[in-house]
Amino acid sequence: MRLPTFYGIGALALATASYSPASWAINDLFIDPEDGMLDASAYLSQKMLGFLPVPMVITEPAVGNGLGVFGVFFHESEAQKSGTKTVGVIPENITIAGGFGTENGSKFGGLGHMGFWRNDTVRYKGGLGYPDMNLDFYRIGNQPLSEPVQLNVSGPAVLQKLSFRLGQSAWFIGAYQTYQKMKTRLANEVDITRLPSDELNEHLEQFIQNRFNISETTSGLGLVLEYDSRDNPMNPEAGFNYRARAVSFDDAIGSDLEFTQYQLTGLNYWILSDTFNLGLRLDYQGVEPRGGKPLPPYALPGVNLRGIAKARYQDQQVAITELEATYKITPRWHVKGFTGAGFTAPSWSELTDSAEQVESYGAGLRYLLARRYGFTMGLDVARGPEETAYYIQAGSNW
Numbered sequence: 001m002r003l004p005t006f007y008g009i010g011a012l013a014l015a016t017a018s019y020s021p022a023s024w025a026i027n028d029l030f031i032d033p034e035d036g037m038l039d040a041s042a043y044l045s046q047k048m049l050g051f052l053p054v055p056m057v058i059t060e061p062a063v064g065n066g067l068g069v070f071g072v073f074f075h076e077s078e079a080q081k082s083g084t085k086t087v088g089v090i091p092e093n094i095t096i097a098g099g100f101g102t103e104n105g106s107k108f109g110g111l112g113h114m115g116f117w118r119n120d121t122v123r124y125k126g127g128l129g130y131p132d133m134n135l136d137f138y139r140i141g142n143q144p145l146s147e148p149v150q151l152n153v154s155g156p157a158v159l160q161k162l163s164f165r166l167g168q169s170a171w172f173i174g175a176y177q178t179y180q181k182m183k184t185r186l187a188n189e190v191d192i193t194r195l196p197s198d199e200l201n202e203h204l205e206q207f208i209q210n211r212f213n214i215s216e217t218t219s220g221l222g223l224v225l226e227y228d229s230r231d232n233p234m235n236p237e238a239g240f241n242y243r244a245r246a247v248s249f250d251d252a253i254g255s256d257l258e259f260t261q262y263q264l265t266g267l268n269y270w271i272l273s274d275t276f277n278l279g280l281r282l283d284y285q286g287v288e289p290r291g292g293k294p295l296p297p298y299a300l301p302g303v304n305l306r307g308i309a310k311a312r313y314q315d316q317q318v319a320i321t322e323l324e325a326t327y328k329i330t331p332r333w334h335v336k337g338f339t340g341a342g343f344t345a346p347s348w349s350e351l352t353d354s355a356e357q358v359e360s361y362g363a364g365l366r367y368l369l370a371r372r373y374g375f376t377m378g379l380d381v382a383r384g385p386e387e388t389a390y391y392i393q394a395g396s397n398w
Contacts, residue, residue: 032371037332041372044074045081045089052370052394054377056100059390061309062135068100068108072394074373088232089372090116105152105187106133116233123172126160134187137297139314142346151212153298155182163224172226176247179254183215184296216296219255222247230269234395235374237277237326241267257299258290267398275328281340281398283320286348303342306397307360307382307389315344317351324397326366334376336364338397360384364393 029046032039040052056068075093092115099109110129117124136148156179163174222245230239245263249255266282285301302314305322322340329335339362343355362382369377380391 034371035331039369039371041370044370045076045372052375054098054394055392056098057390057392058100058102060102061384061387061389062311063106063133064103066100066102066106068098070096070098070394072096074370086372088374090120090233091373092116104134106135107131108133121165123163123165123174124161127158129157130155131157135298135311136309137311137314139300140297142294142316149212150187151297152185152187153182155180155215157182161224163226170227170229172224172228174224174226176220176222176224176245178220178247179218181215181217182296182298184298185213214296216256217254218249218257218299219253220247220249220261221253222261230267232374235376236267236269236279236396238269238271240269241265257293257295259295259299260288260290261301262286262288263301277326277328279324279326279398281320281322281324283318285318287316289316303344303358305340305342305358305360305382305384306338306362306380306391307384307387308342308358309384309386309389312386313342313344313356313358315346315356317345317348317355319343319351319355322398332368334366334368334378336366336380338362338364338380338382358385366393 029043030038030040032041044052052072052074054070054072056066056070058064058066058068060066073095074091075095076089077092080089080092094114096112097110099107101107108129108131110127112127112129113124115122115124132152132154134150134152136150138145138148140149158180159176159178161174161176163172165172224243224245226241226243228239228241230236230241233241243263243265245261247261249257249259249261251258262285264282264284266280268280268282270278272278283304287295287299287301289295297311297314300314300316301318302311303318303320304310305320320340320342322338324336324338326334326336339359341357341359343351343357345351345355360382362380364378364380366376366378369375375395377392377394380393380397382389382391
């Protein structure tokens with residue numbers, strides 16, 4: 001599999017260089033003078049419309065095989081462009097736009113933005129997207145299913161987070177906002193003429209329409225507390241990032257469903273030697289429904305690990321732990337090994353006592369494509385309980 005499409009662009013540029021009057025300019029843009037290797041740093045930082053195309057060859061078990069592409073735009077401030085720092089630069093603004101489609105009919109298009117403003121004392125993260133996804137769900141109305149139901153979930157979604165650094169510390173506090181207007185229906189037509197009478201068939205059709213053909217709005221506001229001492233948010237090798245978030249979904253802010261969502265994430269990174277790094281991810285997610293109405297399946301937290309299909313393991317309480325080791329063959333080429341476990345349960349007491357547990361493991365390869373930003377791209381192969389999946393990765397996995 002050819003993962004770095006940008007490598008092809010760079011190779012084409014180099015091949016053309018010997019015939020082009022602008023050969024020196026091309027070399028300056030795509031070759032790092034320090035090690036003579038392919039590098040997009042100069043192109044991304046010096047060209048106003050310079051962007052990194054990130055190809056997506058999708059093998060996600062939840063949606064099947066597919067293709068997509070996203071463009072990543074790095075926007076540095078004038079001070080950053082004229083500064084002397086050449087490694088570990090955090091662009092003032094990063095914009096991402098693109099989409100994908102898969103063989104089971106799932107589609108997505110979206111736009112995202114990250115801002116590191118006022119010398120990284122103000123941080124913003126926002127996204128606008130329109131998913132049209134066909135997903136297998138194994139839990140409906142808080143009830144586990146022996147066989148999955150494939151639902152189509154579609155509609156606009158918005159999320160935003162704005163946080164402020166507390167003095168000169170590594171602590172941030174901020175606000176979180178999300179809005180979704182999702183229509184849920186059966187992804188495939190169901191034969192409702194199998195019952196022995198028309199009356200029973202009509203009752204079955206009405207049940208299906210009430211349960212699986214609904215449109216609901218979820219609107220939430222919350223608070224975020226974060227500690228971030230990572231050396232580089234895009235590809236950290238050292239430091240810690242702990243985030244606590246509580247979001248309330250309420251009728252007062254336009255939500256059809258009322259519940260509270262909690263998340264606590266801890267990312268830990270250690271440099272063990274010049275060539276060996278270690279990372280540990282800890283993640284807890286929980287929801288607390290209010291008003292007695294069951295949550296739609298897309299609102300439940302789930303195990304998010306490479307090698308495990310999205311929405312395959314869900315419940316009201318989810319905990320995840322993942323360990324990743326990185327070995328630097330050269331400063332440019334890195335290999336990774338990772339393993340993780342996920343735990344699901346309907347309550348906190350059961351999560352800590354009798355949770356359902358699943359594991360995955362895998363390996364990956366990375367190339368340092370933009371040394372100025374510490375930006376890497378590569379491929380992961382992961383094995384879960386049911387199947388093996390492949391992922392093209394851009395930037396940090398977490």
